[in-house]
Amino acid sequence: MVLSLPITSLFAQNRQLIPIEVQNAYKNETRSMTGQPGPKYWENHANYKIKASLLADESRLKGSESVTYFNNSPDTLKTIVIRLYQDIYKKGGTRASDISPKDVTTGVHIFSLKIDGKDVKMTTGQMSYFFGINHVVKLPKPLVPGDSLTMDASWEFHIPDISHNRMGEFGKGRFLIAYWYPQIAVFDDISGWDMVNFNGITEFYNDFNNYDVTLTTPAGYAVWTTGHLNNPKKIYAKPVLKRLKEVAKSDNIISVINQKDWNENKVLKTNRPNTWKYSARYVSDFSFAAALKYNWDASSVLVDTATGRRVRVDAIYPDSSRSFQNGARYARMSIKFMSFQMPGYPYPFEHMTSFSNGTLGGGMETPMMANDGDPTDTVNAAGLIFHEISHSYFPFFMGTNEQKYAWMDEGWATYFSGVFEDHFFPGNHYAQRFAGIFSRTSGHQFELPPIILSNSFDNWRHYSIQAYTRPYLAYKYLENVMGEKAFKHALLSYIKIWNGKHPIPFDFFNVFQNDYGKDIMWFIKPWFFGPGYADQALVKVTQSNQIIVSNVGGLPMPVHLKVEFTDGSVQNIVEPVSIWENNMNRAMVQADKNKKIKSITLGDATIPDVDKSNNHMKM
Ligand SMILES: [Zn+2]
Numbered sequence: 001m002v003l004s005l006p007i008t009s010l011f012a013q014n015r016q017l018i019p020i021e022v023q024n025a026y027k028n029e030t031r032s033m034t035g036q037p038g039p040k041y042w043e044n045h046a047n048y049k050i051k052a053s054l055l056a057d058e059s060r061l062k063g064s065e066s067v068t069y070f071n072n073s074p075d076t077l078k079t080i081v082i083r084l085y086q087d088i089y090k091k092g093g094t095r096a097s098d099i100s101p102k103d104v105t106t107g108v109h110i111f112s113l114k115i116d117g118k119d120v121k122m123t124t125g126q127m128s129y130f131f132g133i134n135h136v137v138k139l140p141k142p143l144v145p146g147d148s149l150t151m152d153a154s155w156e157f158h159i160p161d162i163s164h165n166r167m168g169e170f171g172k173g174r175f176l177i178a179y180w181y182p183q184i185a186v187f188d189d190i191s192g193w194d195m196v197n198f199n200g201i202t203e204f205y206n207d208f209n210n211y212d213v214t215l216t217t218p219a220g221y222a223v224w225t226t227g228h229l230n231n232p233k234k235i236y237a238k239p240v241l242k243r244l245k246e247v248a249k250s251d252n253i254i255s256v257i258n259q260k261d262w263n264e265n266k267v268l269k270t271n272r273p274n275t276w277k278y279s280a281r282y283v284s285d286f287s288f289a290a291a292l293k294y295n296w297d298a299s300s301v302l303v304d305t306a307t308g309r310r311v312r313v314d315a316i317y318p319d320s321s322r323s324f325q326n327g328a329r330y331a332r333m334s335i336k337f338m339s340f341q342m343p344g345y346p347y348p349f350e351h352m353t354s355f356s357n358g359t360l361g362g363g364m365e366t367p368m369m370a371n372d373g374d375p376t377d378t379v380n381a382a383g384l385i386f387h388e389i390s391h392s393y394f395p396f397f398m399g400t401n402e403q404k405y406a407w408m409d410e411g412w413a414t415y416f417s418g419v420f421e422d423h424f425f426p427g428n429h430y431a432q433r434f435a436g437i438f439s440r441t442s443g444h445q446f447e448l449p450p451i452i453l454s455n456s457f458d459n460w461r462h463y464s465i466q467a468y469t470r471p472y473l474a475y476k477y478l479e480n481v482m483g484e485k486a487f488k489h490a491l492l493s494y495i496k497i498w499n500g501k502h503p504i505p506f507d508f509f510n511v512f513q514n515d516y517g518k519d520i521m522w523f524i525k526p527w528f529f530g531p532g533y534a535d536q537a538l539v540k541v542t543q544s545n546q547i548i549v550s551n552v553g554g555l556p557m558p559v560h561l562k563v564e565f566t567d568g569s570v571q572n573i574v575e576p577v578s579i580w581e582n583n584m585n586r587a588m589v590q591a592d593k594n595k596k597i598k599s600i601t602l603g604d605a606t607i608p609d610v611d612k613s614n615n616h617m618k619m
Contacts, residue, residue: 010033010509010510010513010519010520010521010524011033011506011509011510011521013521014521014525017525017529018506021190021191022190022504022506025038025189025190026038028040028189030042030189031189031504031506031507032510033510034510034514035494035497035507035508035509035510035511035512035513035514035515036497036511037497037498037501037507040074041189041501042072042073042074042189043072043188043207043208043399043501043502044069044070044071044072044073044186044187044188044207045069045070045072045207045208045209045210046067046068046069046070046184046207046209046210047067047068047209047210047211047212048065048066048067048181048209048210048211048212048213048286049065049066049067049212049213050063050064050065050181050211050212050213050214050286051063051064051065051213051214051215051216052064052180052181052213052214052215052216053215053216053217054175054177054215054216054217054218054221054290055218056173056175056217056218056221056290057218059158059159059161059169060156060157060158060159061156061157061159061177061180062155062156063154063155063156063181064152064153064154064155065151065152065153065154065155065181065182066150066151066152067150067151067152067153067184068148068149068150069143069148069149069150069151069184070147070148071143071144071145071146071147071148071149071187072145072146073145073187073189074145075145075187075192076142076143076144076145077139077142077143077187078138078139078142079136079137079138079139079193080115080136080137080139080143080149080151080184080185080193081134081135081136081137081184081185081187081193081194081195082113082134082135082136082137082151082182082183082184082185083133083134083135083182083183083184083185083198084107084108084110084133084134084135084182085108085133085179085180085183085198086105086107086108086133086157086158086179086180087107087108087130087132087133088133088165088198088199088200089103089104089105089107089157089158089160089163089165090104090105090106090107091104091105091106093107093132093133094132094197094199095165095199095200096199096200096201096458096459096460097163097200097460098163099160099162099163099165100162100163102161102162103158103160103161103162103163105157105158107157108155108156108157108182109155109156109157110122110153110154110155110182111154111155111156112152112153112154113137113151113152113153113182114150114151114152114153115137115139115140115149115150115151116139116140116141116149116150117150117152118140120137122135126138131195131197132197132198132199133197133198134185134195134197136193136195151182151184153182155181155182157180159175159177164357164359165179165200166178166179166200166203166364166371167179167180167287167364167371170357170358170359171357171358172292173221173291173292173293174291174292174294174318174357174358175289175290175291176287176288176289176355176357176369176371177287177288177289177290178285178287178364178366178369178371179198180287181286183206184207186205186206186207186401186502188401188502190504194401194403196403196404196455197455199455199458201454201455201457201458201460201463202402202403202404202406202454202455202457202463203364203365203395203402203403203406204284204285204395204396204402204403204409205395205399205400205401205402205403205404206284206285206399207284207399208282208283208284208399208500209282209283209284210279210280210281210282211226211227211278211279211280211281211283211286212277212278212279213225213227213277213278213279213280213286213288214275214276214277214278215275215276215278215288215290216273216274216275216276217273217274217276217290218273219268219270219271219272219273219274220268220271220292220293221274221290221291221292222257222267222268222290222291222292222294222296222316223274223276223288223289223290224288224289224296224314224316224353224355224369225276225278225280225286225287225288225289225353225368225369226278226280226283226285226286226287226288226366226367226368226369227278227279227280227281227283227286227350227368228278228279228280228350229276229277229278230277230278230279231275231276231277232244234269234274234275235268235269235274235276236267236268236269237261237266237267237268237269239261239266240256240257240261240266240267243255243256243298244256244298247298247299247300247312248300248310248312249300249310250299250300251299251300251301251302252299253297253298253299253328253329253332254297254298254299255295255296255297256296256297256298256314257294257295257296258295258296259293259295259319262293280367280368282500283349283367283368283396284367284395284396284399285366285367285396286366286367287366287367287369287371288369289316289353289355289369289371291316291318291355293318293319294316294317294318295315295316295317295318295319295321295324296314296315296316297314297315297316297325297327297328298312298313298314298315298328299312299313299328299331299332300312300313301313301332301335301336301339301347303335303336303339303346303347304339304346309346311335311347311349311350311351311352312350312351312352313328313331313332313334313335313351313352313353313354314328314331314351314352314353314354315327315328315330315331315353315354315356315385316353316354316355316356317355317356317358317374318356318358320358321356321358321374322374322375322376322381323356323374323375323376323377323378323380323381324354324356324372324374324381326378326381326382327354327356327381327385330381330382330385330386331352331354331385331389333382333386333424334382334385334386334389334390334420335347335352335389337386337420337423338389338390338392338393338416341419341423342416342419342420342488343393343416343488343491343492343495344488344492345393345492345495347392348392348393348397348499349367349368349392349396349397350368351368352368352369352370352389352392353368353369353370354370354372354385354388354389355369355370355371355372356372356373356374357371357372357373357374358373358374359373359374360373360374360375361373361374361375361380361384362384363384363387363388364388365388365389365391365392365396366396367392367396368392370385370388370389370391371388372384372385372388378425379421379425379428382421382424382425383417383420383421383425383428386416386417386420386421387413387414387416387417388413390412390413390416390417390420391409391413393412393416393495394408394409394412394413395408395409397495397499397500398494398495398498398499398501398503399500399501399502399503400502400503400504401502401504402454403454403455404453404454404455405450405453405454405504405505406454406463406466406467407450407454407466407467407468407470407471407474408503408505408508410467410468410471411450411467411468411470411471411472411474411475412471412475414434414468414469414471414472415471415472415475415476417430418430418431418434418472418476429605431476431606432605432606434469434472434473434608435473435605435606435607435608436605436608437465437469438465438469438470438473438534438608439534439608439609439610439612440610441465441469442470442533442534442535442553442555442608442610443533443534443535443553443610446459446461446462446465447462447465447466447470447533448462448466448530449466449470449527449528449529449530449531449532450466450467450470450471450474450505450527450528451505451528451529451530452466454466454467470527473527473534473557473608474527474528477523477527477556477557477558477577478512478520478523478524478527480558480576480577480578481520481523481556481576481577481578482512482516482520486515486516489515490511490512490515490516493511493515494507494508494511494512494515497511498511505528509524509528522556522580522581522584523556523577523581526554526555526556526584527555527556531554532553532554532555533553533554533555533610534553534555534557534607534608534609534610535551535552535553535609535610535611535614536549536550536551536552536553536557536559536602536603536607536609536615537549537550537552537602537611537614537615538550538600538602538614538615538616538617539586541591541597541600541617541619544590544593545590545591545592545593545595545597546588546589546590546591547561547563547588547589547590547591547600548586548587548588549561549586549587549588549589549602550585550586551580551584551585551586551587552611552614553610554584556577556580556581556584557577557607557608558574558575558576558577558579558604558607559573559574559575559579559587559589559602560572560573560574560575560602560603560604560607561573561574561575561589561591561600561601561602562600562601563591563592563597563599563600564597564598564599564600564601565592565595565596565597565598566595566596566597566598567595567596569595571591571592573589573591575587575589596619597619598618598619599616599617599618599619600616600617601615601616602614602615602616603615
């Protein structure tokens with residue numbers, strides 16, 4: 001079969017770069033080479049009803065759930081894949097990093113698992129087997145297209161309290177629970193069932209589902225979650241309810257709960273355990289924080305001037321926090337910046353809660369919830385809060401597959417954070433830091449182009465270069481190629497076309513190519529597919545002051561030249577990335593012809609370069 005290619009198809013000359021699964025998706029019309037979803041695009045969905053109890057003193061979570069899973073695919077499903085994330089703590093589990101022996105468990109204990117009312121055995125055999133945290137179950141009756149099944153499960157697990165793999169108990173009375181309930185994996189048009197194991201490095205790939213979650217917590221705990229609390233009046237004391245009402249319309253930061261309230265017993269309505277009822281619609285996960293004596297600062301931000309929609313932002317933190325007293329302010333700045341500047345699309349969820357676990361740096365995102373550390377300084381605290389909130393766009397609004405293409409969300413979060421930090425904290429030298437990292441790593445054996453599947457990495461450092469550093473630089477230089485306006489336009493087109501779906505790298509490339517309308521393959525190929533590393537060199541200078549620069553490493557980057565003349569004057573020349581468009585090997589830059597050159601320096605702190613010994617010339 002011959003693929004019909006649009007005129008601007010990025011891969012018309014590079015068909016061999018398209019994996020067979022993606023070529024098949026074009027044939028099956030689930031995707032298209034224009035970057036639009038194909039006419040037969042589909043994705044599966046589920047409704048989760050979960051009831052869980054936090055047994056805080058025992059560091060355990062116990063729950064039951066009833067799931068309805070809809071098969072919108074054209075395939076008849078003979079198996080389903082159930083993720084038991086907390087099996088990562090199981091004795092003998094596959095983990096990218098060591099965990100404390102105290103957190104080694106028998107994994108998720110399943111009291112019962114039923115599919116369409118029939119018991120499923122949790123042992124390896126003809127009807128089921130395990131692949132890492134994935135439990136593959138043969139269905140009692142195949143699930144035909146358009147039909148649904150039910151899964152009922154009851155379960156419990158130990159909440160890790162020493163080795164926190166993105167969630168856990170962070171000291172007494174501090175819980176952030178994510179990666180928790182037995183979850184049906186994604187079945188998609190590219191790979192069928194997602195069988196990627198969770199080894200603690202790569203993160204999310206989930207369908208967009210509906211959640212109704214009931215959480216029971218011991219006396220004295222406050223809870224924050226993805227989605228919407230349906231029974232606040234049963235839970236909170238009057239002053240808290242009153243403040244929450246004010247928050248909904250206020251640009252000011254309001255202390256909703258503080259230490260005085262806790263000490264005066266004015267937070268919760270009763271001194272008994274509470275049952276919190278939540279719902280969340282069309283989101284790719286549900287997580288929650290439960291804590292004793294946490295402060296809660298909140299505000300709301302107008303995110304959409306057309307509709308007047310406001311979003312609640314929360315910072316929740318222990319009173320001993322180093323930096324979260326300003327957390328709500330940073331979160332406000334973040335949501336506003338994202339909604340109006342970069343990416344410039346209204347924040348797409350009803351609230352955003354940044355939880356400080358009180359440990360060091362680092363963070364982890366889930367929809368509407370971030371599990372943040374507690375950095376010591378302003379810029380790192382603001383940067384961390386911004387970074388995790390920015391994941392609301394990628395991968396939570398855009399359902400990208402972080403397990404395979406982490407650069408499609410971590411790369412954007414790193415890029416957005418760069419724009420944010422450059423705007424608010426220009427002295428922090430964001431680009432310089434990443435250029436420095438790439439100068440030390442680019443071209444090494446472990447530094448692999450983004451198109452290599454992220455789950456191939458079992459080393460955090462190698463993964464971080466591939467998921468954060470190289471894609472950050474690639475997006476930044478793609479913006480340089482396209483110009484700020486066209487780049488942002490393409491980014492917004494991509495968001496508008498693919499939100500609520502599962503875009504893959506080729507959808508991103510094709511949307512950008514088509515939105516821009518000019519060839520960008522010369523840039524995309526080296527940066528995303530490789531080979532190529534960061535190394536520019538000075539070659540020679542002609543009689544007429546033409547400076548010849550070589551692209552030794554093959555990655556197209558801007559060319560910065562500082563030319564000193566014998567009369568003491570200096571000429572700084574900056575050539576855009578597109579200087580390499582027609583000749584990827586050599587570029588010619590004209591310095592002032594009427595002067596005599598004394599020395600030339602190539603490069604800049606913002607441009608990575610693995611070999612700076614060839615960047616200087618003295619006449
Ligand atoms: Zn991130």
